Amino acid sequence: MNLKELARKLDLSPTTVSRALNGYPEVNEATRERVAAAAKRYNYQPNTRAIRLATGRAMAVGHVIPVMTRHEIVNPVFADFIAGAGEIYSRNGYDMLLSVVPDDNEERAYRELKSRGTVDGVILHAPRMKDERIGLLTDLDIPFVVHGRATGSPLPYNWVDVNNRRAFQRATEFLLDLGHRRIGLVNGLEFMDFAIRRRSGYEDALAARGLSADPAIMVSEEMTETAGHRAVRDMLKQPQPPTALVVSSMIMGLGARRAIEEAGLRMGRDVSVIIHDDELSYLRNGEDVPIFTATRSSVREAGRQAADMLLSIISGREGGPRELLLEAELIIGQSTGPCRG
Structure with missing residues (x-):
């Protein structure tokens, strides 16, 4: 027809x-x-x-992906976000344009997208504090939505984010309620805004119980299995090792579990672990009973929401900056238990 x-x-x-x-x-x-x-x-x-x-539109949305060795955008969790966004683009007749560029070419990539008219808007990934790309895209007059937030940005902007601070505050409170006092933090790279917020939630929960965060059991690393393994292995060798861990991703959690088992300990009995983002299409957190206790937020759903917001802005249906804060749900699994002293 x-x-x-x-x-x-x-x-x-x-x-x-x-x-x-x-x-x-x-x-x-x-x-x-x-x-x-x-x-x-x-x-x-x-x-x-x-x-x-x-319409004069390109009917395409751009995703500029800077590739460096220590960058959260290379984390495979990104694939779930793209899958969710792609559902919305396809449903609305839009194509997706992925531009993989060296970090020092990112600004040039955005300028070329504008000058060539190859996209109608972009999704901005992995925001940092006071992210200069927000000013750049505003000046270029390209409609955009940020996946996450950029603390300290002087300009208004559209964003979709999960409440990272509250998720990690809630996870830490849960472990405190189980009697744990030596709680380690295995975080993402802390020049990234989401990691800063997660650390803040963790520290707030400790402070509310009269406890100080101990830098000896706090790590900021790439969110990989290897980094998670290395961080937890080193923590468990300390004279006062943690009895519980809050870990920034399922992938890091797998490394944490490997380190716990190598130390002759059992996850959930000797060391409790709570992970974030356990709802991944390609890596499930168990079946009937979750393996990990987790603060669950669907990255795929965030992709859908960000894409839908951007297409609404492109079409002119939305005016003014839009903000969407998604809450994480605490899922109880087999990886947590009472502190055994």
């Missing part, structure tokens, strides 16, 4: 149907919903090339 046939069935003009499908604000919500329902019912697939010609 083509656009004219769909318009005829709805008794609307092809222009109105096209504008409804592409989210133009002058089309009222009732008409937009009616057109969307009919398009789904008749399995109508818009002609992307025709839309590009009619």
